[in-house]
Amino acid sequence: MNTTSRDSRYKVFDKYALFSNFTALIAGLNAGYNSGVPNISQDVILECPPATTGAYFPDCLPMEPLVWGFAVGVFAIGGLIGSIGAGYITSTIGRRNTLLWNNVVFVAGGLALAMSTTTVLFVIGRLLVGIGSGVAGVAIPTYIAETSTNRMRGTMGILFESSQMLGILLAQAFCLFFNGVPGWRWLMGATIAPAAIQAVLLCFCKETPRYLIMTGRLDEAKDVLEKLRFGYDTENEFQEMLDAQRGDSSTPTSSTQLCSSNPSTCVLDSDKEYEEKTIIPCEGLKGKSLTEVTEEERQEVTVVTALRPLNILDVLRDRSLKKFSIISIILFAFQPLSGIIGIIYYSQSIFKDVFGAEKASYVTIGIAIINLVMTSVSAVIIARTGRKLLLLISASGMAVMAVTMVLASLYNIEMLVVVSCKIPNSIRWIYRVFPNIQASFFSALLYVAAFAIGMGPVTVTIIPEIMPTVAVSAVVGAATSIGWIGTFSVGLIIPTMKQYMGSYTFLVFAVINIIATIFIKMFVPNA
Structure with missing residues (x-):
């Protein structure tokens, strides 16, 4: 036990906690990489000459546009499958072990993609990496929230989104160098590398203290917390974790099970004579009821409950949890419904018509850079501004930029007119590279920036702040x-919307973002 008087609740940085958090974030980078890698490599995969690079692997996998759209979109279906199962998995085997074994899914998906000989195998690979990404999307925020220091929790939570943006950026940058035959296979299989690295590094990481408390492993939880807050007194923080658990709806684990995993402590089931479940020294007490324990054996008593993790139905039945769980779910729905998928998934094909294939690749990378930079800005300022303000700025900014994009497209407004030809020398090169650039392009960049500063990264950090530990996995x-579901649906209908609505497409998303702004203002707590 730490003897220092410094309270761990006020510690800012801890090297081991940061190591654990950044190790977890590798899966976020992997998810982002798999999300972004098909964007630029599409033409090479679909349209290469009818030859083979060897006896088994064809140079290309010809697909109809609808089939290719499904092959790309099945990633989101995999993400849905992974996220549905991840809550149960993280609550059953732990947050760390979930991240560890999830790398097997990434490796299997990478092998299927890199060695694809048919469209079916390619789709299976995309499904697998989608499942891995879905699991990561639940396990990473939970792991980070339960291991990072109080002062760094918001920043580290936002870095999950940054890791995904970095993955997208790396995927698109690599495409510039390996976007050929058989380079596209290396691009698809590269997901194996971060999976292998994370699997090794996770061997040096610990399970989260809150999960260990939830499963009744109190001694281990205290040891882990002291390692995560090295040099600081963890008594108060540990007691807060116990108090948080005690206040949750739960079902106690049997004393025999808990004693077998905790030789120094034991949770004894309550009976009619006692209102609370009780933890006492376990030596020789396995299986005893409270009425069989002597007064001497009750001397070192800590009140706590060993918890059964809640599923989403349990959460929705609980009046104290229902409201905030619904708010969290609606916030996540607004992410894809904001229209960001239209720019992130289809930027290459959209800007190819404007700038040509080669320049469109650089524009796509530029969008990824802006996404990453603004997400990082959000991580820096969240502690000062708060989550709600960033969400309001983000949703309202996207609404304004969506309207601007529509107007710029309808009236073919060039950026030269907007700035009245007063162009600083520092950005004059843009107009030499992209002559007659339209205001709609800059509106799209600002649209991405608005998303990246709030709706993208902040949403995922809300749940661990407003929900008790026992419900976090289920709600996430x-x-x-x-x-x-929203990502898959919006990605599927945007091409059709563009076909029938043309320049008016983003008016729909402008309305949705206005609704999101009102919802955030009225219902989201100041977390």
Whole structure:
């Protein structure tokens, strides 16, 4: 036990906690990579000459546009499957072990993609990496929230979104160098590398203290917390964790099970004479009821409950949890419904018509850079501004930029007119590279920036702040499932919307973002 008087609740940085958090974030980078890698490599995969690079692996996998759309979109279906199962998995085998074994899914998906000889195998690979990404989307925020220091929790939570943006950026940058035959296979199989690295590093990481408390492993939880807050007194923080658990709806684990895993402590089931479940020294007490324990054996008593993790139905039945769980789920739904998928997934094909294939690739990378930079800005300022303000700025900014994009497209407004030809020398090169650039392009960039500063990264950090530990996995799983459904649905209908609505497409998303702004203002707590 730490003897220092410094309270761990006020510690800012801890090297081991940061190591654990960044190790978990590798899966986020992997998810982002798999999300972004088909964008630029599409033409090479679909349209290469009818030859083979060897006896078994064809140079290309010709697909109809609808089939290719499904092959790309099945990633979101996999994400849905992964997020649905992740809540149960993280509550059953732990957050760390979930991340560890999830790398097997990434490796299997990478092998299927890299060695694809048919469209079916390619789709299976995309499904598998989608499942891995869905699991990561639940396990990473939970792991980070339960291991990072109080002062760094918001920043580290936002870095999950940053890791995904970095993955997208790396995927698109690599495409510039390996976007050929058989380079596209290396691009698809590269997901194996971060999976292998994370699997090794996780061997040096610990399970979260809150999960260990939830499963009744109190001694281990205290040891882990002291390692995560090295040099600081953890008594108060540990007691807060116990108090949080004690206040949750739960079902106690049997004393025999808990004693077998905790030789120094034991949770004894309550009976009619005692209102609370009780933890006492376990030596020789396995299986005893409270009425069989002597007064001497009750001397070192800590009140706590060993918890059964809640599923989403349990959460929705609980009046104290229902409201905030619904708010969290709706927030996740607004992410894809904001229209960001239209720019992130289809930027290459959209800007190819404007700038040509080669320049469109650089524009796509530029969008990824802006996404990453603004997400990082959000991580820096969240502690000062708060989550709700960033969400309001984000949703309202996207609404304004959506309207601007529509107007710029309808009236073919060039950016030269907007800035009245007063162009700083520092950005004059843009107009030499992209002559007659339209205001709609800059509106799209600002649209991405608005998303990246709030709706993208902040949403995922809300749940661990407003929900008790025992309900976090269930709510994150349900919310991310809704998010994946929205991602698949919006990605599927945007081409059709563009076909029939043309330049008016983003008016729909402007309305949705206005609704999101009102919802955030009225219902989201100041977390």
